[in-house]
Amino acid sequence: MSELTAASIARPGIPALIGAWPQSRFWLLCADLYPALAAASLPWSTTAVSVFMVVWLLVIVPTIRWQAFLEALRAPASYLPLVFLALAFAGLSWTEDSWATGIQGVAPVSKLLAVPLLLYHYERSERGHWVLFAFLAACVLLMGLSWVTYFADWKASPGGLAGVPVRNYIDQSHEFALCLFVMAPLILSLAANGHRAWTFAFAAVMLGFYFDMRFVATSRTAFLYFPVLLILFAVKYLNRRHAIYFLMLAAVVESGVLLSSPYLRDRVGRTVQDYRVDRDTNVDRDTNAAAAATSNGLRLAYWRVSIRSISEAPVFGHGTGSTQQLFSREAEGKSGEWGNIVRNPHNQTLYVAIQWGVLGCLVLYAMWYFHLQLFRESLFASWIGLVIVVQNFISSLLNSHLFDFHEGWVYVLGVGVAGGMAARAQRLSGSAQARNRQV
Numbered sequence: 001m002s003e004l005t006a007a008s009i010a011r012p013g014i015p016a017l018i019g020a021w022p023q024s025r026f027w028l029l030c031a032d033l034y035p036a037l038a039a040a041s042l043p044w045s046t047t048a049v050s051v052f053m054v055v056w057l058l059v060i061v062p063t064i065r066w067q068a069f070l071e072a073l074r075a076p077a078s079y080l081p082l083v084f085l086a087l088a089f090a091g092l093s094w095t096e097d098s099w100a101t102g103i104q105g106v107a108p109v110s111k112l113l114a115v116p117l118l119l120y121h122y123e124r125s126e127r128g129h130w131v132l133f134a135f136l137a138a139c140v141l142l143m144g145l146s147w148v149t150y151f152a153d154w155k156a157s158p159g160g161l162a163g164v165p166v167r168n169y170i171d172q173s174h175e176f177a178l179c180l181f182v183m184a185p186l187i188l189s190l191a192a193n194g195h196r197a198w199t200f201a202f203a204a205v206m207l208g209f210y211f212d213m214r215f216v217a218t219s220r221t222a223f224l225y226f227p228v229l230l231i232l233f234a235v236k237y238l239n240r241r242h243a244i245y246f247l248m249l250a251a252v253v254e255s256g257v258l259l260s261s262p263y264l265r266d267r268v269g270r271t272v273q274d275y276r277v278d279r280d281t282n283v284d285r286d287t288n289a290a291a292a293a294t295s296n297g298l299r300l301a302y303w304r305v306s307i308r309s310i311s312e313a314p315v316f317g318h319g320t321g322s323t324q325q326l327f328s329r330e331a332e333g334k335s336g337e338w339g340n341i342v343r344n345p346h347n348q349t350l351y352v353a354i355q356w357g358v359l360g361c362l363v364l365y366a367m368w369y370f371h372l373q374l375f376r377e378s379l380f381a382s383w384i385g386l387v388i389v390v391q392n393f394i395s396s397l398l399n400s401h402l403f404d405f406h407e408g409w410v411y412v413l414g415v416g417v418a419g420g421m422a423a424r425a426q427r428l429s430g431s432a433q434a435r436n437r438q439v
Contacts, residue, residue, distance in 0.1 A: 022062035031059050032127040035118070039135035039413055043142045043175055044166055046405055053114060053409075060117055072120050076370040077419065081112035084363050088320050091356055095319025104343075105321030105355060108403035111412050118416020119423070128421040131413060132182075132384065139179045143208050146172065150216045163216035171406045173219040174395065176209040178410065181229050181387045183209075185237055185380060214257045214264050220296075223268075225394040229387060236383065299346045299398065302327070306350040310357070317357035326354060344403070348396030351403060364402075368393055374419040381421035388414035 034056035041048035073079050088109040095102040122128040142165070149155075150163030164172055183206045190199040213222060230250055234243035258264055309318065309326050318326070324343045345351055352360040368389065375385035392401055392411045401407035 027059065028063065028125075031056070031063055031121065032125055032130055034059060035413060035417065036127075036130040036134040038409070039131045040138045042135060042406065042409060042413070043138045043171070049405075049409055053111075057114070057117070060121055064117075064120070069116075069120050072123075073116060076366065077374050078116035078119055080363060080367040080370060081115040084360075084367060085109050085112050087356055087360060087363055091317065091320030093319075094316065095321055097319070097321050097325045101324055102319065102321035105323070108405075108408065111408055114412050115416050118413070119420045122417050122420025123423040123427070125420070125424075128381070128417050128424075131417045135413075136179055136182070139175045139209075140205055142166070142172070143176060143205075143212055146212055146216055147208070161217050163212070167406065169217035170219040170221065170399075172217060173213055173222045174391070174401075174407055174410065176213050177222055177226060177229070178387060178391060178414075180206055180209040180213075181233060182384050184233055185383055188237060211257075215261050216263070218264070218267060220267070221395045221398050224397065225391050228390060228394055232386065232390065236378075236386075302342070302345040303347060303350060306345040306347070306354055310350070310353045313357060314353075315357045316359055317353060317355045320355055323351065323354050344400050346399055348400045348402050351400040371415050371419070374415070374422060377422060377426060379422050379425050381418045381425060385415055385418035385422060388418065 034052045038049045038052035038056070041052060073082075085106075088106045092099060092102040092106070095105075122131075145165045146163045149165045153162045154165075155162050156165055161169055183202055187199055187202045187206065190202060230247065234246050238246055258268070305326065312318075323345065327342050327345075345354065349361055349364070352364050356363075372386070372389050375382040375389065388411060392407065395401045395407065399407070402411060
C-alpha cells in the first residue's frame, strides 16, 4: 500500500506534463519546421508566411532559456532590430498623422522582432539547413513554372508578364539571384570532391535561374547587385588569377547574353530612357502628365519630395507612418500616375529618414553593419548571410526592400537562420579546438 502511495505521489500531474511539452521532441521539431514552411511559402504566398511565423513565435517562446537569451541580446546584431522596432513605436508619439496610420507604419518594422529569436534558436538547433533547402526547393519549382508559363505565353493577370506566374518580377528576380549565388560555392565544392552527377544537376539549376533572369523577367535593381555579388564570389572563393579570368569570362557572357536577348536589350534601353524623362511633379491635371510619367521618373520625383520633407525635420523625422500623409499631399491635384498615393519613396534610407530622421538612419546602418559582421568567417552559412545582407543593402538604394513584405522576410529569415548556423559552427569549432589543446 505504501509503495502504491509513493508511486502515485511521484507520478507527475497534468500541470507538470503540460510544462514539459516545450522540451519534448515533437515541440522542438515544430520549432524547426515552421520557419522552413515559411521559407517554402515565401515565393508563393504572403498569408502563409505570416501564419507560419506567428505560430512559430507562439511555439518558440516557451522553449527560451531566458538567461541565455538575454546574454545573446547583448550582441548588437541581436538588439539593434529591437531598437529599430522600439524607435518605430516611439515615433508614434510625434507622428503628424493619425495613430491608425502610425500603426500601419509600425507593421513593416515588426518583422525585425523575429531576428534575435531566430539567431538564438538556430545557434542551438541542428536543423537550420531545413529552412535553406525549403526556400531553394520552392524557388526551383517556381523557376520551372516560370519557364512553362513563358513558353506557353500565359500571364497571371492582364497586365502581367509571361514567365511570372505569381507575385511580381521584382520579387522573382530577388529570389532567383539569391539562389544562384548561394548555389555557386556548392557547385565548386561538389566538383572538387568528384561528385559529377550532383555538379551537373546543380549547374543546370543555376543556369536555369540565370537565363530566366536574362530572357524572361528581371528587375532593374538586379543590374546593380548582380555585378557586386559576382565580384564578392570571385574574391571569396577564387585566387587572384582565377578571379580575374572568371570576371573576364562573366563580362563576355553578359555581353553575349545582352546581344542575344531582345528582352534584356529592351529592359536596359528602357532604363536609360526613363532616367532621361525626369519631369517635376508640379504639373496641372489638364496637361499630359500621365504620358510623361515613367518608373524611374516617378522614383526621382519621390526622392526630391522626400529630401525636401527630411530637411524640415532632420533629426527625429516626422514620426511613424508620416510617409503616407506626405505623398498624399504631393498627389493632390495631379492626374495619371502622378496622382497615385504611395507610402514608399523607393529608397530605404529616405523611407527611414522621413519618419525618424538621422536617428533612424543611424540605427538602420548600424544594423546592416553588425549583421554583415556576423558573416566574416569562411563558412557556407556565412556566405549565404553575406549575399542576403549585401543584396538587401544594394537593392534598398532603389527600393525599400527591408520594409517590403517579401524582400524583408527574405532578409529576416536569412540573417536569423544563417547567422544562427554560423554562430553554432564557430562555437562548435572553438569547443573542438579547446578540447584538442587540453589533450
